[in-house]
Amino acid sequence: MKEVFFTFLKLGLVSFGGPTAHLAYFYQEFVIRKKWISEEVYKELLAVCQFLPGPASSQLGICIGNLRSGWKSGFAAWIGFTLPSILLMVGFGILLKSNIVPDLKWIHGLKLVAAAVVAHAILTMWKNSKNHPYKIYMIIGSALITLAFSGAFTQLIVILIGAAIGYFLFKEEADLPYVSVSFAIPSRIAFWSLGSFFLLLFLLPLLRSFSGFLPVAISDSFYRSGALVFGGGHVVLPLLENEVVRQGWIGKEEFLAGYGAAQAMPGPLFTFASYLGYMISGLSGAIFATAFVFLPSFLLVFGFFPLWEKIRNYPKMRTVIDAIQFSALGILLSAFCTPVFTSSVYSAYDLFVFCSLFFLMVFLKVPNWLILIIGLSAPFLKPF
Template sequence: MKEVFFTFLKLGLISFGGPTAHLAYFYQEFVIKKKWISEEVYKELLAVCQFLPGPASSQLGICIGALRSGWKAGCIAWLGFTLPSILLMVGFGILLKSNIVPDLKWFHGLKLVAAAVVAHAILNMWKNSKDHPYKIYIVIGSALIALVFAGAFTQLIVILVGAGIGFFLFKEETDLPYVSVSFSVPKKIALWSLGFFFLLLFLLPLLKSFSGLLSFAISDSFYRSGALVFGGGHVVLPLLENEVVRQGWIGKEEFLAGYGVAQAMPGPLFTFASYLGYMISGYSGVILSTAFVFLPSFLLVFGFFPLWEKIRNYPKMRTVIDAIQFSALGILLSAFCIPVFTSAVYSAYDLFIFCSLFFLMVFLKVPNWLILIIGLIAPFLNPF
């Protein structure tokens, strides 16, 4: 257990670069260096974690820890990997609320960084997603629906429609290799975990409505965000924006500033929720937002994997996964248009900085921490 914790703590301190980089760190550490799992098992775990809603890198870490020393080690692995980022994001929130750095120019720089990072994520997701005749139509259609019919359940509807298109219109595939992955979790526990996952999805909104308490409102918003994110950590942006900005809990500027800083932090991007929780309700908000945004990942990992060896045999599973990923990309594209781009780019100079940051990320492969520094400095160099 100690070995698991300190190994993941080390990765939590050095894993800069976002979800894709985290997966590379895990591969090097656990497949090549420590040989905790084979390459075949790693690929199988990754395929399932990318299919499940939630942060793929965090779920993969839970899986590796659980395979190493049981389900408790899976929880310890998550704690080690996530704790540094939580502390850093809450620390940023404390500084922001204390007005220790009051000049708003650096604040605007963070918004430009966030815009460039989201644009880069969209480009990468487009390139890495599978080529398909329906791809462009699902992405653009999902983006337009999310823009025109913005609402609490719009993203869920878009994802379900995408899944339906994949099931009924995509050609069946059977390209998943067979690899046995067992967590030694009893089937009964797995079914209880999945049942609890769906129960909370419907129970928390009712508790929020009938009680009127902020604690239930925070729990509901962050649980739904963690439960409905398909396509990677960046897709959590529109869900969280819909939950916390449109409800008036925090302003767009604070939201985008925190998102910009999250790009330069090590560890999972979902710890952005810890910052939001602090901005909404202090330390109690941190606990609620962090616990409930990650809770779906635990319930799905321990509920889904024991059933995976049977589910994976259905050829339609891959087509549904592909279609959901296209829909998730469309949702992210809509969030980039509004509010990310429109809240960051006000002038020709802003557009120049945005394009420059995007160019540095795409063509020169400049790391996110350096992009953050450049973005923070850029507003102070504005000659106009």
């Protein structure tokens, strides 16, 4: 277990570049260098992790640790890969709250970085998503519904509508990934994990409404955000924005500043939740937010993989997931419109900086850490 922890800790310290880069790091470390798993097993695990809601790179790390030496090593893998980013994001929150840097121009620079990153994520997800006759209609429709209605359950309703469209209107497919890996987890544990996943999804909102206790509210908001992320880590942005900004826990400026900073951190993007939790309720808030935003990933990995041999026999599963990913992309598009773009671009110079950052990311493939430096510097270089 120590070997697993320190191997993932090393990756957690150097894995810059977001989820796609993380998967490449994992491949090089565990398939090519250490040979813990074969290339076939890696591809099979990755296919199913991308099929599930939640952060694919974190779920894949849990799977690899579990296959190496049991469920405790799966947890150790997650701790090692995630801890550096958690500490850095909480440290950024401490810095922001202490007002050590009085000039807030750098925060506006972070907001411009966040806008460029989200625009790039939308473009990437559009290219990577499957071509389908309903694709453009579902994305635009989901975006318009989310923009028009700002209720607490709007995004969940949009996802459910997408799932229904996929089930009833999309053509069945039989090319689901085949996973021939044994997790040695009893069926009763798998059913318990999946049952807990859905139970918490409905139980936490009830506890929140009756208790009014802030830790319960934080747990509910971040658990739902972690459980409903389809289509990539960036989709967590609108879910978290709906939970923490629209409820008045933190302001738009603080939210986007943290999201911009998260792009330059190693490790999973989901540790943005650690920063948000700290800004809401100090260290206890950071602990609750981090634990509950990642909890769905553990429940799904330990619940879904042992049952996959049976679940994969239903071709409709893929059509439902494809449709949900279109809806999720529409939700992310609405978040880009507001609050990301409207809270970041105030002038022609801001628009120029945003377009420049976007150009550097898309066409010149400039790394995120350099994008962050350029974005932070831009407000101080404003000529007028």
